[in-house]
Amino acid sequence: MTTLPTGLRERKKARTRAAIREHAMRLFDEQGYAATTVDQIAEAADISPSTFFRYFPTKEDVVLADDYDPLVIEAVRAQPADLPPIEAIRSALRDVFRKVSPQEWERERARQRVYLAVPELRARAMQQYADSVDLVAGVVAERAGLPPDDFGARVLAGAVIGAALAALPDGIASMLDPMDLKRLDRALELLGDGLPLGPGRG
């Protein structure tokens, strides 16, 4: 029988992981991403370089920690069942946004700064968005009583993520900016209305 993970060991691991992330982000902010070596991070976090790679498979992974997808999915599930899918997603996004603490908010801003400057990170983030299409498609299908791999649900999810990315020039990560949240909301409204063009429509 394996015992539940609740000992001193687990606590230490969590603390080490957090320390690595904190020091890394600080150094990235101070010196830039490329100029910061893994050795420097390891030294700042008081671990050996080997240990760094045991916690994060690559240097990039320190920055990539998308904790928000599950929250959004949960929020979509919580929306009234009769709401059309795109409206449900809009409403869910607003709900999640309201729940973010100023503290988390600032940490996200820091991540954004790094993202914006480093093309490789943007590329990997993009890949994550593509992966999140599956999540959105799943919950959309679930609400509509369709099989989880329904083609129409996938296309809808893809359109939602695509519209969102296009509306936020800096990627969905920038969603936490209230102004960008407004643009995102407007983009989904357009999508729900069949993507009309031009200034018309009071």
Add this chain to the structure above:
Amino acid sequence: MTTLPTGLRERKKARTRAAIREHAMRLFDEQGYAATTVDQIAEAADISPSTFFRYFPTKEDVVLADDYDPLVIEAVRAQPADLPPIEAIRSALRDVFRKVSPQEWERERARQRVYLAVPELRARAMQQYADSVDLVAGVVAERAGLPPDDFGARVLAGAVIGAALAALPDGIASMLDPMDLKRLDRALELLGDGLPLGPGRG
């Protein structure tokens, strides 16, 4: 005065570039992407490793050569002006697809094989798709007589690319497969119809 680039030098450069790409793709196919070193490619193409990096900034860039975006944009421009934007894109995609030679077709298939296997490459390809949103948004705005940075056009473009990516599990690169072209077409049809869910609609 600078002279037009048409001498022996340019021809040689083009040939070297092509040679690198050819040998690289062959080696990737034979041994896998990660197992193929830049030194091996250089040796196969009969150049020095230094020269490799003068032609391609990174090893990834050898695989990433998206020559199709401009073709699609041109084809969209050639569509009748009264076609609604999504219909114009659908029609343009069909036109471009018809023009691809079996030879190019096979080369694309080879690229796909490498893509599928290598996550880093998928990530970078994704980034290219994001970049191509700008292109699509531009031509859509142009056809509608809107400013090139029109928000609605951007959202529409994002939704189109997003829907396309979601419809083709292997990315837009797999578009050259006729079956996938059909799925892509169906996805855009759904998008044009306002993203309805369920089997309804004869």
Add this chain to the structure above:
DNA sequence: TTGCTTTTGACAGTTACTCTCATTTCATGG
């Protein structure tokens, strides 16, 4: 304490990529 497992550190090795500098190769005006 005595064993067992997990985590860690030290170290060596590979490879992508950068920089510098001397040499060669092409272009051109006389």
Add this chain to the structure above:
DNA sequence: CCATGAAATGAGAGTAACTGTCAAAAGCAA
């Protein structure tokens, strides 16, 4: 055809992100 300048190449040294191995140390159970 030759001299001069510009561009392309090759050689080599250096950096840094990873990988793998192995022995020491730290938490865990009896």
